[in-house]
Amino acid sequence: MPLVAVTDKIACSKLVLGSMMLDSDRMEHSAELMDAYAALGGNCIDTAHVYGDRSSRAVGLWMKERGNRAEMVIIGKGAHPYGSPRMTREFMEQDLAETFERMQTDYVDIFMLHRDDPDKSVGYILESMNSLLEAGYCRALGVSNWTVARIQEANEYAAAHGLVGMACNSPNLSLAKPNEPRWEGCVSVYADDLAWHERTQLPLLSWSSQASGFFTGRYNPDNGDPEIRRVYYSDANWERYRRAEALGREKGVSANDIALAYVLNQPFPVCALIGPNTVQELHSSANALQVALTPDEARWLDLGK
Template identity: 45%
Template sequence: MKHVNISAVEKPISSLILGSDYFTPQNQEKVNEMIEAFVEVGGNTIDTAYIYAGGESEKAIGHWIDQSSNRDKLNIWTKGGHPNQNGHTINHGELYDQLQTSLERLKTDHVELYALHRDDLTVRVEDILEWLNEHVQAGRIHAFGASNWSTERLEEANQYAAKNGMQGFSFSSPNLSLAKAKEPYWPGCVSADQQMIKWHEQSQLPLFSWSSQARGFFTGRFTRDNLENEDLVRVFYNDENWERYDRAEKLAKEKQCSLIEVALAYVLNQSFPSGAIIGPQNRQELQSCGRGASVSLTADEIAYLDLQK
């Protein structure tokens, strides 16, 4: 499996990142099985968040850490700063409280990766960097990134950090998938378009994609005339994405792998460091992701899938 190096993190980040939004202590046996199977295929990074399953996701991961004594095998990535019923939570006090709660749930004194779940354009990047660097200096986080931020804000933040001897954003986490979103899946979410992809090519800032397999668009369960999944229809159904689907299906036959494995390989074979958050529900799906991570695509094949050739 490929890995992505981040200077502040000792263990390189596995290109497959295990999503955990369905983890809870109530399904702890399944949680344990999925984490162990993930480690077996070479994965070493788990994605969670303060808000996932109302905090139950972090608790379930914490139970696994406590029971297995294998904390050193994993990079833990959690997120904070998601808006709540009162609005944005990107401020010094709420970010501190959320991170402290996350660490308590996870039963650890630090996380290797931390990300802001959203941006708040009314808050200066200078202030946000000051707050995040406080946590770095205290050892609570090793590296931080931004989920659903624009490239303009990322660049502004990292230019300020470089000028002032601070740690900047080490990664970005928008949606990147072979199927291109027509509109945000959830309010405030950002999907990588060609401009963002070009920016990552130039900056070489790692990109860790959520919904890397387009919410199941490439599983084969959906067709042009199957409109039962309203969200999938709203976000991904258009002629261009169905053409990408057809091309991926053709390439999968040539490479003797599955359609969804080609879709995953698209994310992991970009011309900049990339990782894919995956959401397997069983060992079979996890093994499929492992196979997808081993599929190599050329620049010409990436362009062909993306309707550029």
């Protein structure tokens, strides 16, 4: 599987395995998924303190059994607000300590802040995160659900004060554009944000890269899961769906393959977080790695000329 350099020492596979569907109480199924992912050449698993202990424990049990911790790139996320601000060094350390206990490790490769807290200065946040780097709790820093303006402010501060800045950004990027955030505080990227990533070449690790199955054919304009209807149902997205189907027919792949290829074929370093529930779904997602899109095709899919 192709790799994306996040730092000069950390490279993530283009498809990142999400961990929300992993469960230490269903270890046989979870191990089967992780084994299949590793067999495809995948090396990066996205975890988060807020996902609960059973998903992290499943990852830890699998790595211990396989003896492959050093080969895996583990993303850990913390300081999620849980409804009230938690953007402090103490909460970062607490979330990491609990993550380490769950995963039977003493570091994560990339530590991300799961949400932003605009009331905290980027200086305070960076100094807190750099202390985690210095303690060996992580090897690189990143953020999830931050605006590119805050990331730029943070990295400019880091450069001016001799600190390590954010190595990557993890927002939502998908061909289907959300009508509203799926969860409170979530950030999706649009044309101006993508242009910023193209200018800066900061790696982007997209969550919900497949728009929760919007392009799989399981939904139609007249029915569907209420949450998917709320977030993704719009005339513009159904037109994107029709265009993905049409281009898929030309290329001999599914609309879902085209939608994931749209994410993977950006003009900057990008990885797509996927959340397969079965090995079959995992292999289906891997099909998109073989789909090349021209800039004109990507623009047309997103309703450009």
